[in-house]
Amino acid sequence: MLYRIPEVIDALVIGSNVARRARLAVHVPPSIVPAIRRDKFRRLLRYVNARSPFYRRRFKELGIDVRGVRTPEDLGGFFTTAQDLREHPVEDFLCGRPELGFETTGTTSRTPKRVYFSRHEAADMGRDGALGLYNLGLRPDDRVVDAFDYSFWNAPFTLRASLDRVGCFHVTAAKIPPAEFYDRVQPYGFNVLFVEPSWLVVLTEIARVRGTWPVKFFYVGGENMSEQTRRYVEATWNTRVYMSYGQTETFGQIGTECPAQHGYHIDDFNLYCEIVDRGEDGYGELVYSTLSREVMPLVRYRSTDVTAFVDEPCTCTLKVTRRIAKIRGRSDEMVNCGMGNLSPWFFEQLLDDLPGITRDWQVGVLRSGNHDTIEFRVELLDAGAGDAVAAAITDRVKERIPDSWRNYQLKLFEFAFTFARPGALRTGRKLRRLVDERLTAWE
Ligand SMILES: [Zn+2]
Numbered sequence: 124m125l126y127r128i129p130e131v132i133d134a135l136v137i138g139s140n141v142a143r144r145a146r147l148a149v150h151v152p153p154s155i156v157p158a159i160r161r162d163k164f165r166r167l168l169r170y171v172n173a174r175s176p177f178y179r180r181r182f183k184e185l186g187i188d189v190r191g192v193r194t195p196e197d198l199g200g201f202f203t204t205a206q207d208l209r210e211h212p213v214e215d216f217l218c219g220r221p222e223l224g225f226e227t228t229g230t231t232s233r234t235p236k237r238v239y240f241s242r243h244e245a246a247d248m249g250r251d252g253a254l255g256l257y258n259l260g261l262r263p264d265d266r267v268v269d270a271f272d273y274s275f276w277n278a279p280f281t282l283r284a285s286l287d288r289v290g291c292f293h294v295t296a297a298k299i300p301p302a303e304f305y306d307r308v309q310p311y312g313f314n315v316l317f318v319e320p321s322w323l324v325v326l327t328e329i330a331r332v333r334g335t336w337p338v339k340f341f342y343v344g345g346e347n348m349s350e351q352t353r354r355y356v357e358a359t360w361n362t363r364v365y366m367s368y369g370q371t372e373t374f375g376q377i378g379t380e381c382p383a384q385h386g387y388h389i390d391d392f393n394l395y396c397e398i399v400d401r402g403e404d405g406y407g408e409l410v411y412s413t414l415s416r417e418v419m420p421l422v423r424y425r426s427t428d429v430t431a432f433v434d435e436p437c438t439c440t441l442k443v444t445r446r447i448a449k450i451r452g453r454s455d456e457m458v459n460c461g462m463g464n465l466s467p468w469f470f471e472q473l474l475d476d477l478p479g480i481t482r483d484w485q486v487g488v489l490r491s492g493n494h495d496t497i498e499f500r501v502e503l504l505d506a507g508a509g510d511a512v513a514a515a516i517t518d519r520v521k522e523r524i525p526d527s528w529r530n531y532q533l534k535l536f537e538f539a540f541t542f543a544r545p546g547a548l549r550t551g552r553k554l555r556r557l558v559d560e561r562l563t564a565w566e
Pocket residue numbers: 381382383388437438439440441442
């Protein structure tokens with residue numbers, strides 16, 4: 124019955140009042156959260172075993188009796204993967220009637236993953252999302268605009284569900300060119316903007332020339348943002364940039380930053396998060412089970428995102444929920460090679476504030492003969508500046524990553540550079556930062 128506690132408190136005490144919810148949230152004793160999670164997890168297993176053809180079949184094949192399972196760890200090596208979602212019809216996962224559908228192609232495969240929800244589930248996400256936004260200072264008299272991509276993507280719906288609770292004035296601009304956005308939003312007086320990181324950088328470049336306006340905060344989602352880029356945007360607008368972290372598989376919501384800007388508070392009441400295959404530094408792959416969904420619940424879903432739990436407790440409104448660190452990269456984008464153990468994050472330190480290139484870049488790991496080659500693919504703002512940019516990148520490796528520089532001097536790997544015009548590298552919504560192309564060379 125523990126699983127019902129949040130719902131009952133919600134229905135009887137809190138209702139739809141976000142401010143009241145925020146006042147009460149700080150008094151929730153952290154000790155009850157793991158017990159609620161475990162109770163909901165056991166209920167989830169019985170539910171999917173009874174209703175989802177995929178899970179019933181898999182549990183049977185693996186000899187798993189869900190009545191004996193108490194925690195996700197008890198399932199051992201059992202996981203749900205992105206490949207499972209791609210290879211099986213979405214109907215195999217459904218446990219209830221779907222009302223909203225989204226899809227994501229990701230950066231590694233053209234085959235989409237489809238994920239379905241009910242409107243009731245969307246409203247529940249909005250209730251919890253609204254608390255996160257209230258914690259950042261969003262209030263009913265704020266004026267909100269979003270420039271999210273609407274095509275098959277759920278971020279705009281997640282935002283809408285939260286704003287329904289907070290009650291702000293809201294206009295949907297959708298993902299139009301930043302220059303057009305700049306002109307058209309002027310009459311509205313928007314002070315809170317929900318946007319994608321790379322799009323915000325272009326808007327900021329325009330605003331540096333044509334002027335900024337007072338902004339309470341920017342809220343970004345859909346891709347990672349480096350700290351250098353965040354500081355650049357914050358300094359230009361004299362405001363704060365908050366990040367959210369989610370996946371289509373979670374209705375866009377796994378965690379949100381708080382005013383501390385130090386990791387994402389995860390949705391601990393609705394997701395059972397684990398970090399598996401952890402290294403010595405505590406970083407590993409985030410795996411989650413959805414605890415409150417009825418249409419398409421997922422058990423131990425491998426996010427492929429690499430993160431760690433943040434140990435220090437937070438002091439904000441969301442303090443009862445744990446935090447995870449900023450995503451370092453995808454587990455399928457981590458590459459071991461002559462330069463070291465690489466992740467996209469590794470190259471952000473080198474490239475994100477490098478003058479003369481755009482913020483779209485990619486690093487390829489190639490094999491030529493016996494050596495790895497690290498190929499930097501960058502877009503030049505000045506087509507004639509290739510040599511200078513290559514020299515600047517090499518200098519930064521020497522200054523900022525001494526271990527890799529030592530390997531370079533030992534000739535464990537080589538550098539290569541390819542240059543493109545602005546806009547040439549990005550072909551979809553996300554650009555894969557780091558690609559290991561050595562496998563094809565070994566064939
Ligand atoms: Zn916090």
